[in-house]
Amino acid sequence: MTGKTASDIFERIRREAHAGQLAAGQTLPSVREMADRLDVNRNTVAAAYRKLVAAGIAQTLGRNGTVIRPAARLGEQEGLLPGSVLADLSSGNPDPAWLPDPLQALAASGYRPALYGQPVLDPALEQLARQWFGADLREGDGLVLAHGAVDAIERLLAAYLVAGDKVAVEDPCFLGSLNILHSTGLAAAPVAMDAHGMRPQALEAALANGAQAVLCTPRAQNPTGCGLSEQRARELRRVLARHPHVLVIEDDHFALLAEAPYFSIAAKATTRRALVRSVSKGFGPDLRLAFIATDAGTAARLGMRLAPGTTWVSHLLQAAVRGLLGSDAARARLHAAKAAYATRRKALIDALSAEGIATGQPCDGFNVWIPLPEGRDVHRTAQGLARCGWAVRTGDAFAIAPGAPALRVTVSTLEPGDAARFAAQLRDCLGRV
Secondary structure (H helix, E strand, O other): OOOOOHHHHHHHHHHHHHOOOOOOOOEOOOHHHHHHHHOOOHHHHHHHHHHHHHOOOEEEOHHHOEEEOOOOOOOOOOOOOOOOOOEEOOOOOOOHHHOOOHHHHHHHHOOOOOOOOOOOOOHHHHHHHHHHHHHHOOOOOEEEEEOOHHHHHHHHHHHHOOOOOEEEEEEOOOHHHHHHHHHHOOEEEEEEEEOOEEOHHHHHHHHHOOEEEEEEOOOOOOOOOOOOOHHHHHHHHHHHHOOOOOEEEEEOOOOOOOOOOOOOOOOOOOOOEEEEEEOHHHHOOOOOOEEEEEOHHHHHHHHHHOOOOOOOOOHHHHHHHHHHHOOHHHHHHHHHHHHHHHHHHHHHHHHHHHOOOOOOOOOOOOEEEEEOOOOOOHHHHHHHHHHOOEEOEEHHHOOOOOOOOEEEEEOOOOOHHHHHHHHHHHHHHHHHO
């Protein structure tokens, strides 16, 4: 190891880590030892180590020193299981039969080719979006576009946080959120939940432990389906009022189809906040567009990366979404789809209840969360269901801290008759495990 300045030491360790000469998990020499070895001031080594941590190359483990961070890896993803011939209740997808035709909407709404330098946000789409958000917009809020909710969350975190920062998230947590944190070198600070969402004491503990941001799903939380009650949202606002500097992101991904009302956790004192609403669940996952309603300062930061010169969200997509949001027929279709999904959720919940199997309640969205009896082997249960022809997600895919065994079942295409058959076969699998 060589180097006399903090930059030299940083670059040398970075090259060795990228070349595999320093393995993931390998502990770097202590600041004192490295300073003696290189004959430099300890502050020089400390600065180099801080730069390694900020770049996501290393992480500090307190008394256990500074270690090389493992390379980011992609965790489980939402979507169909590749090559599966099973009835897929694992995907988290909407029912394609309820998705509108965006080409018809595009033809009806009209499209003019957009050129470099034109406004990032279609003015007519902005007007429709502001009508949709309604009173959930706060005075002075900016409205920004992103390429879907996951992209919006990643952009918001990148605007304020650096690798190694902690983000308070629900536990269990949405797969997309977990993958964002893994890929950007951020640390998930798990916040325990109950039927009404994040527990206030658990959120307070995460913030006291240094979380710089909170990522919360106010309704139809994935994977549990739970939503914030008005009282719980009020309690969480009280917690966040004591931490006004913390970035608050609300991922209201199911807003187009949600039955539950929306209650915000952002306190009046919160200085950095964002409400994200995607069109993916109602209009289709391939319409990669989400709206971000946010304070003016955050909107300005996001605008630096979503610029009219090169990086705007396609006006072709905007025109399609404009046509759908402004269409009476599309709104009627959303209303019918919401009712259909509610019927399918209820059919599975009732069928499971008839077999003596409890589910997470209250529940909204595409998924039903099924806690299993303590001590059950969730993977053996899932394998038993697979032998019966059902693919489901096991709860540990969504867990940050070890938790009770559970299954997540996507009901968006599950007919009531099939729900009864699934419930009976799950009961049989639990009896055999």
